[in-house]
Amino acid sequence: MIDVYTASTPNGVKVPIALEELGVPYRLVRVNLGMQEQKQPEFLRINPNGRIPAIVDDDGPDGQPLSVFESGAILCYLAGKYGGLMPRDPVERVRALEYTCFQIGGIGPMFGQAGWFARSAPEPVDFAIERYRKESNRLTAVLEARLQQVPWLAGHEFSVADIMNFGWLDTPDYAGVNLADYPAVSAWRDRMHRRPGVQKGLAALR
Structure with missing residues (x-):
């Protein structure tokens, strides 16, 4: 267990x-x-x-x-x-690792900082809010470009990369990101929500 x-x-x-x-x-x-x-x-x-x-x-x-x-x-x-x-195809396997690390080094820290400075900082720090929101949107645009080409971040197979990035992109308002500006990311998020495993995983924490 x-x-x-x-x-x-x-x-x-x-x-x-x-x-x-x-x-x-x-x-x-x-x-x-x-x-x-x-x-x-x-x-x-x-x-x-x-x-x-x-x-x-x-x-x-x-x-x-x-x-x-x-x-x-x-x-x-x-x-x-x-x-x-993890994809069986060796190229897609590398892409899965890339977008996993992309989340670890980019999406997670930047979305987290954007939300913290906007919602939790003891005093407003406009420069920090603007910086982290801008970076969060820049990173989302990177995902947008990728997902305009393929259905999943690794390519044609669902992978750890999709799960890694999903949590933050499922709550984009926290970082000041509007998914209406990123239609491919929005469609990917909808595909994620249609997966039974995603539905069950989310339900377990409700």
Whole structure:
């Protein structure tokens, strides 16, 4: 059994969706972010960075328990263990890794900062809001160009890259991104919502 420590956030939805897509049973352990449970010693033993999501696989290498943190590492671990969510075609496999790293280094940090400065900063910082919103829209335009060419970020196969980017693009208003300006991304998001695994993963966190 895999224990999934997570919450209903753009990053938190990734692992339940991946496991539903893979058809792997799991146990959901909700982490109360408002109560700072992710900063408690019990959680820090699983993820020393004090962030969700994280997993504990009771049947890791050599049958020993294994904890994994960082959503990109978790999804790549699950894809490798269960043989899914990574394209068979070698070129598309590289593209899946590219757009996974694109989310880790770009979409996640920029969307997160855009939303934080606009909604949570103690005082308005107009320069920061403008900077991060502009960058969030620039990154969304990169996805738009890709998805005008292919149905999924890797190409013609659904992959970890789609799951990685979905959470933030499913809540674009947080970063000041209007998907009406990005029709290919909007259509991709609709395709994501039609997938049973995505539906089940999202429902698990409601």
